[in-house]
Amino acid sequence: MALIAMVSAKGSPGVTTAALACTLSWSSRTLLAECDPAGGDILAGYLANSEIPPIGLLNLAVAELRGQADTTEFNKQIIDLDLKHPGYRHVLPGINDPVQIGTVRPVWPRLTDFFLGLEYKGPGYDVIADCGRLATSAPPWPLLHRADLVVLVVRATSLRAILPAIPAIGQLRKELTDNGRGAGSLALMLVGRGSEPASEIERRLQVPVLAELPEDRAAATALSDGIGRLRDSSPLLRAAAAAEPILRQAIEQRRARLTATRAGARG
Template identity: 65%
Template sequence: MAIVAMVSAKGSPGVTTTALACALSWQGRTVLAECDPSGGSILSGYLSRLEIPPIGLLPLAAAALRDQLAETFDHQLVDLDAKNPGQRFVLPGINDTVQAGTLRPTWESLTKFFGQLEHRDSGYDVIADCGRLATSAPPWPLLFRADLLLLVVRVTTLRTIAPAAGAAEMLRRELTQYGQGPGGLALALIGDGPYGRRDIEQRLQLPAVLELPDDRRTAEMLSDGGGRLRGSERLLRAAASTEPAVRDAITRRRAHLEPTTSSGSSRA
């Protein structure tokens, strides 16, 4: 599958919870990379019961500057699934927004490396939690390179939907200027509200590839830790059911880009 990046307009629509639900329920070897410049939250939330040393994205960025990504990567991962070890990992994010400046010059190298992970002997898909666009330093190289870029929108009210319109337009513009076009941009819809899927797709001029219910009990467990997930929770079942649509969208996107790529486009 390669890289699925998730981002939101602003606020807290549930990007991390969505990314974690997918990482825990999709098939195959998966790395959830916390690439939010505002900081990661899985170590202090879902994995807060564990004592984990300071590993993750920041040491990996330092390795990128030394051209040692391949040697360092595996040591920066935390296994998410004790019952099925070696399949689902998290690459913890930064814990201080000041560190975002350290990451900025390494996003190109990190993104290229993430894109190569599916071709390893024991390849990984990467789900990148990129946080909110309303920051001073979004990880643009990663957003441009993603095989599928999902704009996460909570659909409970018009107030939660409206900010996504501006974000969708900005992403379409940036992707077009970069040379990718907006064909890899889609929606991840969270919760229920007065507007149906088709209404939201029409308003935002984007297709919805992923829909998850507002399962607050499971979302709180993913966000704050505590309790034990059984894998049968409504949120996890719904996340698992979205995987075929996500893979189909990536396959179509790659087929569309293949002629351009082979003739020497700017695709990273």
């Protein structure tokens, strides 16, 4: 169980679609937390045909400000995404107006503590935080600083699509080194395929590529817009499922290195 933050440099490389595909396909109990300061997309997209009351991140933030963000309150704010496997795949809807980030921003540190603590509550969760674009005035830095893994989602269809990742990686490296668990928590997830192989993108950006998701228009449309049938056998969901053990291994290795470093420092 872990806290994984997914983020993009700018544009629309498909962070929400990737995060939702992972949430719906992973074998572990998984929560997708919509932490995008620009607002969440799932209620208006994947869940557009469902009647959902006004619940989610904003209510949880208000409860946290009042000192009432406990497991009971959390359970009131999440939606079960998979009725075939109830209790395993949930979403915490994000804000629906960027103005609301003013309420959430002061409690990002405490919300991050809450998300991290979900690993140890029964039943535990993997938390995938959709953090949207870095190119905003209010990225959720406290969450990014403390995530077990920060996954930069990059559209890999052309060199031009890759270039915005360069300054974003520089910014993330500095933030994670100065305030977080170190730049070693940074990784790439590629969406689509162009002329550049993953190994070349990894070399150019000096960040490991841990997962690749294919262009799968049918599945992506179902996930982003709620249109059409989403098949478990779709290339997108199968690739997202295949990414789970790779990301989990990277997290376990990183945690082991951090533990060894702390033990050495104490010694």
